[in-house]
Amino acid sequence: MELYHGSLDVETIFSKWLNEENNSNYGAYIPFVGTIRAEDGIEALSFDIYEPILEQWFQGWVKRAEKLGAKVKMAHAIGDVPVHTSSYISAVFSPKRRVALELIDEFVEDFKANAPIWKYDVKDGKRIYAEDRSTPMSGSGLLA
C-alpha cells in the first residue's frame, strides 16, 4: 500500500508495479484508476486518511488474494487532488484472468465501503465534507 501527498503519478506507479511482478509468472494484471471529474464547480477533491486501520484493511485483502494465488496493490492520495488527475489506483495480479476480474470488483467496492478515508469537495479554496456520497462503515451506530 502506498500513500502520496497530492495527485498520483499514474504512469510511474503502473510501471513500478509491473516491474515488481516482472518475474512472478502472473498471466493477468488488472489496474483500476480513479480520476477526479470536473463536476459541481469543484476545483479538487481532498482526502483525509487514517493509516493504521487502512493498513489493516489492506492486509486483510492481501491475505484473501494470497489464498487465490493473486496479489493486490493500491495507492491513494492524501490532501488535495485537482480535477482530471488521479487520487486512487488499485490493481490485481493473478495467474489467470478470471480471479483478477472478480477480485478487482470486490476489492474496489469494499474499498469504497470500508477503507477509512474521508472525502471533501474543494470549492473556492474551502473543504466541504462529501457527506451525501459517504457510507457508514460496518458496525456503525455502536455508540448511539
Place this chain on the structure above:
Amino acid sequence: MVRVEFLGPISQEVLELEAKTLADVAIQLQNIETIAPWLAKCAVAVNDQMTADLSMVLKSGDKISILPPVCGG
C-alpha cells in the same frame, strides 16, 4: 482515563474520559451536543481494532477512534 479521537470531518479535539467499558464512553459522548448527531453513523475502533462490542472492557491509556462515514477513491 481513555483517549477518544474523532477522525475525518468531525471537528472535535481529543477527549480524555473516565470509562470502564465502551458503554460508559457512549453515555458521555451522547451528552455532547456537537458529537451526539454523529454517533448513529460512526464506527468505533479500540487501539486501532474495529469493534462491535459495547461491553468491551477498557483500561487506562486505551485509544478509542470514532470513524464517520467514508468515501475513498
